[in-house]
Amino acid sequence: MQRGTFQQMKSVNKSIILNKIRTSEPISRAQIAKETTLTPPTVSSIVKELIVQGIVRESELGASQGGRKPTMLLIDQTAFYVIGVDAGPESVACILTDLSGEVIERTASKINKPITNEQFIAIMKESIHQVMRSSSVSKDKLIGIGVAMHGVVEVEAGISLIAPNLGLTNIPIKMELEAEFNLIVQVENDARAMALGESWFGGHGELESMVAVNLGRGVGAGVVIKGKLYHGSQDIAGELGHMTIDIHGDVCECGNRGCLQTFATGKAIAGRARKEINGATEMLTGKDVFQHALAGDEAYIKILQETGEMLGVGLTNLIHLINPEKIVLGGGVTKSKKFILPAVKQTIDQRVLTPVAKRTEVAITNLGDDATLLGAVSLLLVDLFDPL
Amino acid sequence: MQRGTFQQMKSVNKSIILNKIRTSEPISRAQIAKETTLTPPTVSSIVKELIVQGIVRESELGASQGGRKPTMLLIDQTAFYVIGVDAGPESVACILTDLSGEVIERTASKINKPITNEQFIAIMKESIHQVMRSSSVSKDKLIGIGVAMHGVVEVEAGISLIAPNLGLTNIPIKMELEAEFNLIVQVENDARAMALGESWFGGHGELESMVAVNLGRGVGAGVVIKGKLYHGSQDIAGELGHMTIDIHGDVCECGNRGCLQTFATGKAIAGRARKEINGATEMLTGKDVFQHALAGDEAYIKILQETGEMLGVGLTNLIHLINPEKIVLGGGVTKSKKFILPAVKQTIDQRVLTPVAKRTEVAITNLGDDATLLGAVSLLLVDLFDPL
């Protein structure tokens, strides 16, 4: 717990006002005072500071409500910029955005394996240098670099502990990038970054809690509670992929049986199709299953529906433990949402314990391919807009 | 988010100081200032208020550190009293304790079924009246009544939505008791109350997060994060009992298959013993299984070990989702801890993903039979000591 000081009192109010403007812009000072229960003078004085800082600006006057016209306030989305990096198993993508998440510049570099820690860091550095060079954004307007890294990440230290798909361990990302660029660097697991991005840019409004699930090569999830990522005590909260739902099921790469991952990844879907469908080729991929299902082949449709059911079982367990207000699904597998989503929803509806819990919303992300990159960006936006 | 005001700033500091005294008593003002980074005058002035309120008192002088002797401060455990009610499926237990959880008075009343909402409320009221009469504690020293209620509880409204073992629904506990006694009333699910009690009285020190699991008639859990119960968005977070771990397993009373409850309750243990062991009687109970195991019967020991393994699977799922610092097991089934606990620990150790997660502590409660009652009490102590 933070101790109570004047600075803290003020920064609380500053955050409240800044977030109110962000979520309700354009908005007048008087309106802010009403909606936040802060007094008008307090709002005025803090808004004045925010304007000096450049993060808020006055726009034209709004419509009068029967008296003086209000001066409307806006976030100056171009006051600051952020760099987001998505360090996946096959490539490093990098974007530079303004505060609204609008992409100003982007790059992507393929990773040639095998690779060393040094080479990997070098690729990240070069990507970041590149977006900085290509854009005309001056460096003092950059507030930091957010990195979404696959694998296991130690968040505080900013170290990638295990990056299985690169075969690397203990990469000191934060330290290296801070030394190179002299900017704030935040490193986070990719599924979790995606979750934060989803809560920040996904248009879900103010949720008390949400979970975003990334269905791709693995099954990862991020838990966002009151706008903040929940890490757990050892940074593994949300490790949905290796939840056991069938103790007698197939062996997972982790060594256990019946993990959710053995049902819900693209690879698992393809594997099950090859096993259960006569005439399925050896080279069948998850995408192929989707194509066949789209073409109306019942056998493949059934595979996808079963996938949805298993996912529904896993998500029901998640609802019973974490009970989020909303669950958002993203990642490659959600391309098959037409077949999977109804099965997921139906399964949850059947299995969940109480009637109220049935109200848990389940939706597909609408951020598309940039979800993780925007998540990386949001790591820093949270610092700026909601630091408490 | 609370807006920043002077009152709030002060109450933050008051809480910090009060909790510091509670956890580190006896402690001097100077020591508090050092450990909290508050300034000495701030500490002095707030301590003065706490002494006027009666909740803190000065004790004898401490040992000198080379200068003036410090006046040590203590919580006056008898400054206020709390009533805790455990409304179980078969009886209503009620205690009156001081602030340290020391039981001053207690009652227990059996519930004769069938019963109506009105009769049930009447029993609770009578129990509470009884402990108040029997003790010499004056009513203005009572800060409130905490109720640990089995089944599904809507916490804010203080309503027992579903009490399956009583066959009752929608019991307006909070409303009724507040009207009768004119005291603050907090109602909570029993497993969750137990969890809070465990974190408050269990002697675990300051944990960032913990989960307490109640293994009895059902399997319930409470999640405590930063000293506060985590409810989730619909008050069902921690519903561990109906986590699916074996989709093809036995049918559970909830209608699904392979819930943790089908493995880890006393009834489930007895049922599995009857099925798998030749010569087991039809009337075998969970207790009997424990007795046979204690007597060295390998077949029964195996049943308990398997129970521990299944519980370990469920707890591994929990660790992967919530990642608590510590897991505490309580309830009737833990009487068999000798056979179950090693299996639980070993299973978690085998199945958990990352090496750090293996460090999650798993322990048996040391609060014994009063765990739930003390949990009910702690519902109010949190309000008093840590209201933020």
Next chain:
DNA sequence: CCTTTATTATAACATAGTTAATTAAGTTAA
């Protein structure tokens, strides 16, 4: 045009923490 009402700013005030000085009550060593 005057009254009403909404918006914003300003001034006087209140709250509560901070800094620095002071008092209190010891310990240590010449």
Next chain:
DNA sequence: TTAACTTAATTAACTATGTTATAATAAAGG
């Protein structure tokens, strides 16, 4: 024993920041 030093707690002056009350401004409506 007493001077010099430590540590503990209080007091006084100061500062930061929110609050209340009031004023200034601007628009709408009769």
